[in-house]
């Protein structure tokens with residue numbers, strides 16, 4: 412007789428067999444990802460000499476139900492400033508929706524933020540790149556990882572001993588060395604997504620790093636800057652057909668090192684080579700798997716707009732105070748410069764050979780030392796005037812920015828600004844995006860609260876709302892570009908950071 416109890420071990424065997432079969436069935440049905448990538452040249456060759464080409468790069472990833480398009484452009488911003496007009500994003504999205512049936516919300520476009528000159532039909536060429544990428548789809552294995560680079564970037568906001576902050580720009584002078592108290596953080600992490608074809612060759616590498624690509628080319632020619640060179644190094648090493656997409660991170664207050672160098676030609680190429688090689692080191696450590704998870708979310712968020720009237724009035728009072736503080740001066744640049752050289756060469760005997768000073772001492776005269784006293788006093792007053800002039804260069808530039816944004820905020824007729832935020836997961840790689848220049852602390856905060864170490868933040872994506880500094884940095888309004896070239900009001904930071912972490916956790 413068949414007894415259930417007696418047959419228990421057999422039943423377990425059968426169940427085990429069925430379960431193992433079932434898991435095979437499940438594995439076979441697990442979503443498979445396909446990906447394709449392409450790049451198209453967007454260098455404007457009529458804008459003068461070209462140092463290195465600019466590209467629009469596209470990556471299409473799909474599980475045949477959800478499709479994600481990631482574009483990376485060697486341009487300063489997606490709309491609002493620079494050469495890419497406001498109709499770029501809607502044009503690209505509607506054409507890709509019409510021709511490839513990919514939802515507009517699943518198309519994200521990141522600007523590297525390099526300051527090169529692209530062609531006028533960059534929209535057409537981006538559509539072309541996306542279509543080529545979609546035509547190149549192959550089954551892929553995916554993996555995420557992290558690279559490390561801390562040699563090419565520095566935080567450009569300097570904390571002064573008086574508590575204010577001044578940033579490193581070409582638009583104005585740096586403060587006196589002795590006034591600088593502290594430097595800010597950088598984010599050395601390179602967030603990497605690797606997608607391999609079935610032979611193990613990378614179809615594409617997407618890498619996220621935070622730094623302004625504004626070192627320029629030593630030749631002065633049109634350039635995609637150091638992130639163009641890092642992508643070239645990665646592509647050259649991965650071999651024919653592999654595409655490296657740079658996705659700019661929270662680089663709002665991060666500059667290339669030696670940005671203000673006047674002793675060596677400033678050149679983005681060596682910095683890009685370092686970033687590219689560090690990215691490759693991270694790429695090689697990634698083991699890709701058939702993790703087929705793909706998710707895309709697209710949300711709108713309202714952030715408070717600033718009222719800058721009070722700050723503008725404060726800066727205008729300060730401007731007047733500085734003008735009125737200029738000293739009367741006996742010296743002009745022509746007499747000041749030789750004196751500075753002479754008095755820095757010899758503190759005791761600046762004006763003539765030492766024997767003349769020794770004779771005067773022997774004869775009980777003070778003519779030489781009295782002249783030196785007068786010269787030193789005049790030089791000090793002239794130096795003070797120079798420092799006041801340097802302060803005014805900073806104040807004037809930042810006051811202009813504040814006035815521009817106050818006019819924009821009034822014209823907007825709304826106390827809020829709406830931003831588009833994308834979140835996506837590809838395998839174990841998570842990313843969320845923002846349409847402005849987030850400063851590095853914001854990226855570091857979000858990463859700290861994120862659900863995994865493989866969560867990353869891209870600024871400069873799907874639009875441009877200028878700089879987005881921390882609430883604390885906003886208190887410094889007028890001192891640095893990030894807090895003056897900004898339309899946001901204090902309080903915006905927590906609203907955004909909470910939403911960004913929520914998006915990442917939901918992926």
Ligand SMILES: [Zn+2]
Pocket residue numbers: 524623663848
């Ligand atoms: Zn910028």
